[in-house]
Amino acid sequence: MNVRKAFKIVGTGAYLPLNKVASKTLENKYNIPAGWSEKNSGVVERFHAEHISGGEMGADAVENALQNANLELKDIDLLISTSATFDYPLPNQAVSIKAAIKGSEAYDFPVLSVNSTCTGFISGLEIAANLLDGQQYRTIVIVSAEISSKGINPDNWETISLFGDAAVAAVITYDPSGKSGLIKAAARTYSEGAHQAIIKGGGNAYPIKDHAYDKVLHSFNMSGFSLLKLAKKYIPQFMESFFSELPIGILNADYILPHQASKTGLAVFKNLFPFKEGQVLENLSKNGNCISASIPLLLHESLVSGNIKNGNSCLLCGTSAGFSIAGALIKI
Amino acid sequence: MNVRKAFKIVGTGAYLPLNKVASKTLENKYNIPAGWSEKNSGVVERFHAEHISGGEMGADAVENALQNANLELKDIDLLISTSATFDYPLPNQAVSIKAAIKGSEAYDFPVLSVNSTCTGFISGLEIAANLLDGQQYRTIVIVSAEISSKGINPDNWETISLFGDAAVAAVITYDPSGKSGLIKAAARTYSEGAHQAIIKGGGNAYPIKDHAYDKVLHSFNMSGFSLLKLAKKYIPQFMESFFSELPIGILNADYILPHQASKTGLAVFKNLFPFKEGQVLENLSKNGNCISASIPLLLHESLVSGNIKNGNSCLLCGTSAGFSIAGALIKI
Numbered sequence: 001m002n003v004r005k006a007f008k009i010v011g012t013g014a015y016l017p018l019n020k021v022a023s024k025t026l027e028n029k030y031n032i033p034a035g036w037s038e039k040n041s042g043v044v045e046r047f048h049a050e051h052i053s054g055g056e057m058g059a060d061a062v063e064n065a066l067q068n069a070n071l072e073l074k075d076i077d078l079l080i081s082t083s084a085t086f087d088y089p090l091p092n093q094a095v096s097i098k099a100a101i102k103g104s105e106a107y108d109f110p111v112l113s114v115n116s117t118c119t120g121f122i123s124g125l126e127i128a129a130n131l132l133d134g135q136q137y138r139t140i141v142i143v144s145a146e147i148s149s150k151g152i153n154p155d156n157w158e159t160i161s162l163f164g165d166a167a168v169a170a171v172i173t174y175d176p177s178g179k180s181g182l183i184k185a186a187a188r189t190y191s192e193g194a195h196q197a198i199i200k201g202g203g204n205a206y207p208i209k210d211h212a213y214d215k216v217l218h219s220f221n222m223s224g225f226s227l228l229k230l231a232k233k234y235i236p237q238f239m240e241s242f243f244s245e246l247p248i249g250i251l252n253a254d255y256i257l258p259h260q261a262s263k264t265g266l267a268v269f270k271n272l273f274p275f276k277e278g279q280v281l282e283n284l285s286k287n288g289n290c291i292s293a294s295i296p297l298l299l300h301e302s303l304v305s306g307n308i309k310n311g312n313s314c315l316l317c318g319t320s321a322g323f324s325i326a327g328a329l330i331k332i
Numbered sequence: 333m334n335v336r337k338a339f340k341i342v343g344t345g346a347y348l349p350l351n352k353v354a355s356k357t358l359e360n361k362y363n364i365p366a367g368w369s370e371k372n373s374g375v376v377e378r379f380h381a382e383h384i385s386g387g388e389m390g391a392d393a394v395e396n397a398l399q400n401a402n403l404e405l406k407d408i409d410l411l412i413s414t415s416a417t418f419d420y421p422l423p424n425q426a427v428s429i430k431a432a433i434k435g436s437e438a439y440d441f442p443v444l445s446v447n448s449t450c451t452g453f454i455s456g457l458e459i460a461a462n463l464l465d466g467q468q469y470r471t472i473v474i475v476s477a478e479i480s481s482k483g484i485n486p487d488n489w490e491t492i493s494l495f496g497d498a499a500v501a502a503v504i505t506y507d508p509s510g511k512s513g514l515i516k517a518a519a520r521t522y523s524e525g526a527h528q529a530i531i532k533g534g535g536n537a538y539p540i541k542d543h544a545y546d547k548v549l550h551s552f553n554m555s556g557f558s559l560l561k562l563a564k565k566y567i568p569q570f571m572e573s574f575f576s577e578l579p580i581g582i583l584n585a586d587y588i589l590p591h592q593a594s595k596t597g598l599a600v601f602k603n604l605f606p607f608k609e610g611q612v613l614e615n616l617s618k619n620g621n622c623i624s625a626s627i628p629l630l631l632h633e634s635l636v637s638g639n640i641k642n643g644n645s646c647l648l649c650g651t652s653a654g655f656s657i658a659g660a661l662i663k664i
Contacts, residue, residue: 086421095521109520110520130462189442208534
């Protein structure tokens, strides 16, 4: 299988907040029936950021990834934030992540924010793979840092039990050997589901000036049932089209790293294809849905554990607000 | 001069809100001394969006650009929003723009948001130029839709007199002839100025839940003097480095399309280099600073008027929150 855009993932790193929150704790705190979270969202524990910003979490993940790659700040040619959540409405989150990296003031590498919510890392990877040219761009850092816990309505059991906070970074370098890199990336956006996953308040549609805090208006809302219907309707045709021009099918990918959307979302996805045992990676139960950080967290964990090895083909894929489906087939 | 990434701008389009606001009107409304705006911000009139969202403005600009390009929705392979302002904190703004395009539900082209605040269009253009391959990506639409008027503190004369609302789109297609396209794009981020242009409240640093509306906290603030100092310090070395590997210097570019940051910002920029009369394009006085829409608005106006013609070299450049400087030298 030909690598279309050659690169090598030379290091990944993660930051998980210190505050690990068990579902039991959440259930006690918010009067949710005992066992509801694990049964319905599939999440046993997740991390909640306290006394640390998304920018700082992202910076920590970048520092960790650089260490693992044996590289330094001076080696970075571009930093791409693929976070959906942000410290400030302006500047863009990549600015806050770079500024929080120790010693970053001495380096003027550029930063950029890319946002396609839950599949942001896939978008960032596609962009980075296309920019890497061995000249202007030799080393690009992609970082997803997400604090979802501050934008959740505690009365909404479905979301408060589901989401977690995390930051993950990947350092990728130009490697013309063609042994590793991007085989294909693609996405589709189905506008009939444009606003089925939404935080309505806080932007220009419902400005804070005119709309005081309201836990429904200013929290994440999803029409879970409608989103599952869209996933069932469109994922099969998306994957058929994605693999139609490739010499392998989805079942031949060594590993599938799906966005950890929800317990039901993962179950729906796994029911669409007769995957092999262990082929589809999961971390939902111990991390929750970490928005754009879920997919790279799976990648980071599997690279560190040695589960994913050089030469493996990995399909990173998922659904995101839009309603979008995205996939990137990469060779490690 | 070699085009590194070939593309052709086949159409541009703009949407300016119906509500044109003269500086006199603003001055009367907010007790600003008569003439202050024109003298200090350089803005005579600007447009303020009313009863229209950023998504709708962006959609209108896209429809207009498609018409001018003689293309249809079915021809779009990717839509990139480069807007810094947003209708909703989630989903990303590209989703809202696509959903507002008439008939867009019938098309599943993917969307993506890229944000580097005021220089977003330059980032989007660099990404699009690198993605266009004549196969998966033949036609990409880049759109900047900005509503700044809802996030301004009326007591802050510097900002309320400066900003305007606008949406601009450009349709670019793969054109391997090499007659037009990207000659070079580059950016630098200087973290010492990370938070000198900021909206502090409304993200995870100051969540709406814990911080009720406050016109200072939830409005755009800039340290104008510090930003000008950074611009003076870094623009000369940025441009020297940018042109060091090119056969021409900045003075040889047919046109310079700078971000319309402010009257003083433009004056500082023009004082750094002995530009020719008419070489540096401006629209600040009639549109204000339209964040990421300013640079493409200059491009759109100049293409429509015939001022910029096929074969012209144009340097799109500007400073943005970060503190970043970005430039893209393109051949039309």
